[in-house]
Amino acid sequence: MLYELFDWLEKTYQTPGVTAFGFITTRSAIAAATALFISLLVGNRIIQWLEKMQLRETIRDDIGLDSHLDKAHTPTMGGVIILLAILIPSLLWMPMDSVYTWMIILVTLILGLVGFADDYIKVVKKDKSGLSGSLKIVGQVGVGLMLGCTLYFWPEFQDFNTLSTMPFLKNVNINYAFLGETLGWVIYIPVAIFIITATSNAVNLTDGLDGLAAGTSAIAGLFLGIFAYISGRTDFSDFLDIMYLPGSGELTIFCASLVGACMGFLWYNTHPAEVFMGDTGSLALGGAFGAIALMLHKELLLPIVCGIFFVETVSVIIQTTYYKYTRKKYSVGRRVFLMAPIHHHFEKKGWSEPKIVVRFWIIAVLLGIISLLTLKIR
Numbered sequence: 477m478l479y480e481l482f483d484w485l486e487k488t489y490q491t492p493g494v495t496a497f498g499f500i501t502t503r504s505a506i507a508a509a510t511a512l513f514i515s516l517l518v519g520n521r522i523i524q525w526l527e528k529m530q531l532r533e534t535i536r537d538d539i540g541l542d543s544h545l546d547k548a549h550t551p552t553m554g555g556v557i558i559l560l561a562i563l564i565p566s567l568l569w570m571p572m573d574s575v576y577t578w579m580i581i582l583v584t585l586i587l588g589l590v591g592f593a594d595d596y597i598k599v600v601k602k603d604k605s606g607l608s609g610s611l612k613i614v615g616q617v618g619v620g621l622m623l624g625c626t627l628y629f630w631p632e633f634q635d636f637n638t639l640s641t642m643p644f645l646k647n648v649n650i651n652y653a654f655l656g657e658t659l660g661w662v663i664y665i666p667v668a669i670f671i672i673t674a675t676s677n678a679v680n681l682t683d684g685l686d687g688l689a690a691g692t693s694a695i696a697g698l699f700l701g702i703f704a705y706i707s708g709r710t711d712f713s714d715f716l717d718i719m720y721l722p723g724s725g726e727l728t729i730f731c732a733s734l735v736g737a738c739m740g741f742l743w744y745n746t747h748p749a750e751v752f753m754g755d756t757g758s759l760a761l762g763g764a765f766g767a768i769a770l771m772l773h774k775e776l777l778l779p780i781v782c783g784i785f786f787v788e789t790v791s792v793i794i795q796t797t798y799y800k801y802t803r804k805k806y807s808v809g810r811r812v813f814l815m816a817p818i819h820h821h822f823e824k825k826g827w828s829e830p831k832i833v834v835r836f837w838i839i840a841v842l843l844g845i846i847s848l849l850t851l852k853i854r
Contacts, residue, residue, distance in 0.1 A: 500705065500708070500728050500729065501705075501728075504569075504701070504705075504728045504729050504731075504732035505732070507566065507729045507730075508733065508735055509736065510564070510565040510569075510736065511561040511564075511565045511732070511733040511734070511735075511736030511737040511740065512561075512737070512739055512740045513740075514560060514561040514565070514737070514740070515557050515558070515560075515561035515737050515739075515740025515741050516743055518557060518560055518561070519554075519557045519741065519743065519744050519751070522554065522751075523551055523744060523751045526551035526552070526554070526751065527551050531551055531552060531553055531599045531600065532549050532550060532551055532552060532599065533547055533549075533550050533551070533552040533752050547749070547752075550749055550750070550751065551750070551751045551752070552599060552752040553592070553596075553599060553752075553756050554741065554744070554745070554751035554754060555591060555592070555595070555753040555754050555757025556757075557737075557740075557741055557744075557751070557753075557757075558737045558738065558741050558753060558760065559584070559585070559756065561733070561737030561740055561741070562584060562733045562734050562737045562760075562764075563581060563584065563585065565733040566580070566729060566730045566733050567581070569729050569733075570726050570729050570730065571726060575630060575632070575723075576724060576726050577726060577730075579623060579626055579627075579767065580730050580764060580767055580771070581730075582619075583623055583672070583763050583764060584764045585760075586615065586618075587615065587760045587762075587763035587764075588756055588759065590607070590612060590615035590616070590759055591754065591755030591757065591759035591760060592756045593607050593611075594606040594607035594612060594755040594756075594759075595756050599754075606755070616669075616672055616676055616677075616759075616763070617669050620668050620670070620671070620673060621665065621669055623672060623767055624661075624664060624668030625661075627668065627770060627771065628661050628665060629661075632722070632723075636719055636721070636773065637660070638652040638653040638657075638660040638663075638664050639651055639652075639719065640652070640774070641718055641773055641777070642776060643776055643777055643780070643847075643850040644853050646717050647717055649719070649773075652664040652667060668770055671769065671775050672766045672767065672770075674789070675762040675763060675766030675769075675778065675782065675785065676759045676762035676763040677762065677789065678762055678782070678786065678788060679693065679758045679759070679761050679785055680755060680758040680759055680762060681785075681788045681789055681792055681817045682784060682785050682788045682817065682819070683752070683758040684817060684820065685747075685819050685823075685829050685832060686745060686747035686748060686749040686833065687742055687745050687746040687749070687833050688819060688832070689753065689758055689761070690738045690741050690742050690753065690757075691738070691742060691833065691837045691840075692836060692837060692840045693734070693761045693765075694739050694742070695837065696765055696781055696784075696785075696840065696844070698844065699781050699844035700727075700731050700768050700769070700772075700781060701727070701728045701734075701735065703774055703777075703781075703847075704724055704726075704727035704728045704768065704772055705728040706718070706851075707724045707725070707772050707773075707774075708720075708721060708723065708724040708725020708728070709725060718851065721772065721773070724771060724772055727772070730764075730768070731768065734764065741753065741757075747829050747830045765778070769781075777850065780846055780847045780850070781843065783839070783840065783843035784836055784843070787818060788817040788819065789817075791813060791816045791817050791818035791821070792816045792817050794813075794816075795811060795816035796816075798811065798812050799811055819832055819836065
C-alpha cells in the first residue's frame with residue numbers, strides 16, 4: 477500500500493527521495509525492520525493477554541521428557557504475533573497488483589487460520605486432539621490446490637509453469653508436462669499440494685523446543701529471500717543460468733518480513749520460552765516456505781534450504797515405519813531413535829535444550845550456504 481503511495485508521489489510530483497522506495501532492497505530492509513518492530517511491540521501485549529486468558533500449552537505427561545512439564549503454564553498461540561508481523565509489512569511494501577503478493581499472503585493467512593483453529597480447540601475447548609486430522613488435511617490440500625492451479629493456469633506463468641530447476645545441473649530443468657503440454661496439470665498440481673502439505677507439517681513437527689522452529693524459519697527465510705531476489709533480476713539469473721521469473725523479486729520483501737517477524741518472536745521464544753507459536757505459527761510458516769519454493773520453481777532445493785525441517789520429518793517417518801514393521805514381524809515394536817522427532821532423540825541422550833537448538837541453527841546456516849553453492853556448481 478505504501479509502495480503505491482510512494483510510486484504515485486514520484487510519478488505525479490517528482491517528490492525528492494521517494495525513488496529509493498522503488499528498489500526491492502530498500503523495501504526489503506524496511507519490511508524486515510517493520511516486522512521486527514511489530515513483533516517486539518505487539519508481542520509483549522499479546523503474551524500478557526494470553527496469560528490473562530490462561531491460554532496455555534498442554535503438555536503430555538507420558539512422553540518421558542520431565543523437563544517439558546515445566547512448560548505447562550507457558551502461553552501458546554503466539555503464532556498470531558508472527559502472522560501480524562509478516563502480513564502487515566508485506567501489505568505495506570509489496571505491490572498490490574502482483575499475483576505473487578496475493579498468492580503468498582493468502583497461503584500464509586489461510587494456513588495460519590487452520591493452525592489457529594487447531595490451537596483454539598486444544599487450548600480454549602480443552603480438547604487435546606485439536607482440529608481433526610482430516611479437516612487439517614482438507615485445509616492444506618485446499619491451499620495447495622489453489623496455489624497449484626494459479627501457478628499453472630495464470631497467463632503470465634505459461635512460459636515456465638511446469639518447469640523446475642534441477643540443483644547442481646547447469647541448464648537442466650525438470651518438466652512436469654512429460655505426459656504432454658495439455659496434461660501438465662495432472663502432475664504439477666498434485667506436486668504443489670504435496671509440497672504445501674509436507675512443508676507445513678514439517679515446521680509443525682520441528683516446533684518442539686524453545687526457539688527451534690522460529691530460529692530455523694528465520695534462517696530458511698533469509699536464504700529463500702536471496703533466491704527470490706536473484707530470480708527476479710535478469711542480470712543475476714542470466715549469470716547464474718537459472719530461470720528469470722519476472723516479478724518474483726517482490727517475494728524478497730515477504731521473506732524479509734518473515735525473517736524480521738521470527739527474529740522478534742525469538743525475543744520471547746528463546747529458552748526459557750515466554751510464549752509458544754503453536755500451530756498458528758508453524759503451519760503458516762511451513763506453508764509459506766513451500767509456496768515460495770513453488771513460485772520460484774526451486775522446490776527441489778527444499779530438502780537443502782529447509783534441511784532441518786526435512787530431517788525432522790524423515791526421522792518421524794523412519795521411526796513410525798520401523799516400529800510398525802517390527803511390531804508386525806516380532807510382535808514387539810522397536811525404535812531407531814530414542815524418540816522422534818529427532819530433536820527429542822538428543823534430549824533423551826542428555827543434551828540440554830539450548831545446546832540442541834543452537835547446533836540445529838548452525839546446521840541450518842550451513843545448509844543454506846550449500847543451497848547457494850548449488851547455483852555456482854551448476
